Amino acid sequence: MTITSAEPALSFEAVEKIYANATVALRNVSFAVERGDFFGLLGPNGAGKSTLIACLAGLAKPTSGRIFVHGIDCAHERRRASACLGVVPQEIVFDPFLTVRETLRFQSGYWGIRRNDDWIDEILANLDLTDKADTNMRALSGGMKRRVLVAQALVHRPPVVVLDEPTAGVDVALRENLWRFIGRLHQSGTTVVLTTHDLAEAQRLCRRIAILKKGEIVAIDQTEALLQRFEGSVLRCRLVQGDLPPELAADLIRRHGADVVMRVRNAADAAHKLDVLRRCGIAVENLTLSQPSLEDVFLTIAQSEE
Secondary structure (H helix, E strand, O other): OOOOOOOOOEEEEEEEEEOOOOOEEEEEEEEEEOOOOEEEEEOOOOOOHHHHHHHHHOOOOOOEEEEEEOOEEOOOOHHHHHHOEEEEOOOOOOOOOOEHHHHHHHHHHHOOOOOOHHHHHHHHHHOOOHHHOOOEHHHOOHHHHHHHHHHHHHOOOOOEEEEEOOOOOOOHHHHHHHHHHHHHHHHOOOEEEEEOOOHHHHHHHOOEEEEEEOOEEEEEEEHHHHHHHOOOEEEEEEEEEOOOOHHHHOOEEEEEOOEEEEEEOOHHHHHHHHHHHHHOOOEEEEEEEEOOOHHHHHHHHHHOOO
16 A cells, blocks of 8 residues: 555544454444644543554454554554554563663564664663663563653654553653653654543643543544533532532532532532532532533543433
């Protein structure tokens, strides 16, 4: 297949995955990720995100449908498609007998790449791994091992990088270093696909977002457009006396202990909710009224029946 600049970085066409026990993991998933995009793939646990990435990476075979990477059909030209991909998995897998540098050289060998220590050194420096280059993998902390996973995905300079929960279990300093490095790669033209449960992170980084629910795409749009779908504002408060009245339960977005977040449609609705709380003798603190976050939109979509 001839690759043209008009072809997207990734294209999923009616992808379905049904396991032998009849569990439907993906149902008619169709969308594209444009070249140079920073794309977020979100969804609750069990939504099908990891299955979709596994199908993209060749670790699972779709029951039906087609997947393309830079116009290359993954089913018919797996090697060429994989060469365009760098996938950072959730699971930490490593060879306990290799050092960090040996691991990256070994990974380079999968792609027929030799004598690329200059690029390996640059990756190590950007991921704060230079002083661990000659350390055995089994001696690294969990956060350090996760950095090596990112480095492995980048050794062959893929034009598309897929990050599956890349900052899980890593400290704040590494997170910022990682995103600065990924940001530079993105600015140079690399397409980035991110799955994360940190929705504030997704809101800050991703230009477009798709939300999966029960194996189906239930929303896909630019991040700002998704935020604008949420009508009204959100009221956040902590209940210090009493419980939330049933009258307000229909607009509850989420609750963590005494902290509640509710949808409010306008100023009159906010005043009404506060009046209900007052009449029920419920004392509140930390009361704020603000614009919705991506987390508010995500939870509203994830909790809906449609």
